[in-house]
Amino acid sequence: MFGVGAFLVVYFYFYGVGGYDAPPPTVLPIEGITAPSSELRLFDESPLIQKGTLLIDGIHGNDFTKSELAALISRVNDRGYEVEFMGTVGRFGNFSSLSESPRLTLMTEKLRRADSLAVILPIDDYTPEEVDLVERFILRKGGKVLLLADPTRRHQINSLAERFGLAFQTDYLYNTTEYDLNFQNVFISNFREDEVTKGLEKIALYTAGSIRTPNPGLAFTDGGTHSSMLEQIEPFYPLVKAAEGRVLALSDFTFMIPPRNAILDNNKLISNIADYLTSSQRSFELADFPGFFKDDVDILLGNSELFDVGGDLKDGLAAFRINAEVRGVEDITKDMVYVGLYEDSADVAQYLELAGLGVDDVIRTPFTPDIQREDTAIIMLNTGPERQVLVILGDSESALRDVVVRLSQGSFRDGLVGDFVGVYRTP
Numbered sequence: 001m002f003g004v005g006a007f008l009v010v011y012f013y014f015y016g017v018g019g020y021d022a023p024p025p026t027v028l029p030i031e032g033i034t035a036p037s038s039e040l041r042l043f044d045e046s047p048l049i050q051k052g053t054l055l056i057d058g059i060h061g062n063d064f065t066k067s068e069l070a071a072l073i074s075r076v077n078d079r080g081y082e083v084e085f086m087g088t089v090g091r092f093g094n095f096s097s098l099s100e101s102p103r104l105t106l107m108t109e110k111l112r113r114a115d116s117l118a119v120i121l122p123i124d125d126y127t128p129e130e131v132d133l134v135e136r137f138i139l140r141k142g143g144k145v146l147l148l149a150d151p152t153r154r155h156q157i158n159s160l161a162e163r164f165g166l167a168f169q170t171d172y173l174y175n176t177t178e179y180d181l182n183f184q185n186v187f188i189s190n191f192r193e194d195e196v197t198k199g200l201e202k203i204a205l206y207t208a209g210s211i212r213t214p215n216p217g218l219a220f221t222d223g224g225t226h227s228s229m230l231e232q233i234e235p236f237y238p239l240v241k242a243a244e245g246r247v248l249a250l251s252d253f254t255f256m257i258p259p260r261n262a263i264l265d266n267n268k269l270i271s272n273i274a275d276y277l278t279s280s281q282r283s284f285e286l287a288d289f290p291g292f293f294k295d296d297v298d299i300l301l302g303n304s305e306l307f308d309v310g311g312d313l314k315d316g317l318a319a320f321r322i323n324a325e326v327r328g329v330e331d332i333t334k335d336m337v338y339v340g341l342y343e344d345s346a347d348v349a350q351y352l353e354l355a356g357l358g359v360d361d362v363i364r365t366p367f368t369p370d371i372q373r374e375d376t377a378i379i380m381l382n383t384g385p386e387r388q389v390l391v392i393l394g395d396s397e398s399a400l401r402d403v404v405v406r407l408s409q410g411s412f413r414d415g416l417v418g419d420f421v422g423v424y425r426t427p
Helices: 002-015 067-078 100-111 128-139 158-164 266-277 304-318 342-354 397-409 411-415
Strands: 052-058 081-087 116-120 144-149 186-188 203-205 239-242 247-251 297-301 324-327 335-341 362-364 376-383 388-394 421-425
Touching: 067 081, 067 266, 081 100, 100 128, 116 128, 128 144, 128 158, 144 266, 203 266, 247 266, 297 304, 304 324, 304 335, 304 397, 335 342, 335 397, 342 376, 342 388, 376 397, 388 397, 397 411, 397 421, 411 421
Parallel strands: 052 081, 052 116, 116 144, 144 247, 297 324, 297 335, 335 388
Antiparallel strands: 186 203, 239 247, 376 388, 376 421
16 A cells, blocks of 8 residues: 555656646747748740750650659740650659660761750760760751759769860759758859840759869859868859850759749749750751751642652651642742752752752762763752752652652662762662
8 A cells, every 4th residue: 555655646746637738829920930031933934936956865864854844845845946855764754774876876866857955964874976976966067955964863964074175073062151941052143144144133053063164154153152072162163155155064953843943033044045945056968857847848840740759758758747748839938849850950050059060961069070860860958047948850750759768768868979969879
């Protein structure tokens, strides 16, 4: 009994009798509630409409999903560009890898039609041959390239970036005094004047790293932002250009993923990037067929007996999603393919002369000795900023059918004797 009594005395001494008395509620004045430091901003625009194709790399095991890129894709589409993903989406939404040989073949073919290229978080290295291909696309064709990486995700983007003097660092940028909810979410308000930074006052980057470049960057940090790799205080560049402005590199991916794209001037930056990618003005050669056709195409025939050949050509263009119709009169405001026999060449004499071609008893080109007309055909491209004219001439209907098939199959490239002229022996 003594033990039970002692227990009860101790119990009631410490715990007492009755219910729980809650402390009085804390009332926080409304003026004491502070909003997050980031700011959502409404965004509206009226973009310039262009024609072209943005090709997005997805054959290097790229570590992103299509939904993460929705804001940029939408802006590019709003400007009239088509967006084409190169690669296969894997089980979890990321892209699958492709082995080197078919990868190079696919890149070569796809870049013939592309005006711009986006390379985002490639896990597989770019091979030297692939880097050469991209470099030709930029330096020879005038295409534009976006390089996008993120220090929190796997990537081998430097296997391509280093060709253009850029090096994405493995650091992350941070600021312990001014940030958006987390010290790794840094603000950038220092910009060099450029089309990509036009109209920007302040952006928020959420997993930003720095890019080493021999030239000043487009966006740079202030003295309060540091690198996880470097002790010294210096400006760091998360946004830079290279290759005479035809390569744009950015070391942060998350800023464009909704809802972060609506923070501060992030939407404006995304739109500026879309403007950059859709103003490529790249040049085309005959080998790029049919990539130089951006609109509907008129087919003109040298005579009515070639109507079936014109139909074959129309079907071939349709396979490339190009709408074409056989017309009776040339419309100088539209792209055109002229199909005729050598005796019809007077119809297109002005285009042949521009290419240095002559057709009489023999075929004369600036690139070959005179060629006898029998069992031959020629293809010539006249390209301009507003209009593309493709001329196909042959010594017979069967010769014309042969080169139309070659165009559809891509084997016409075996007969190229210059950037804009091909000559072919036909059955």
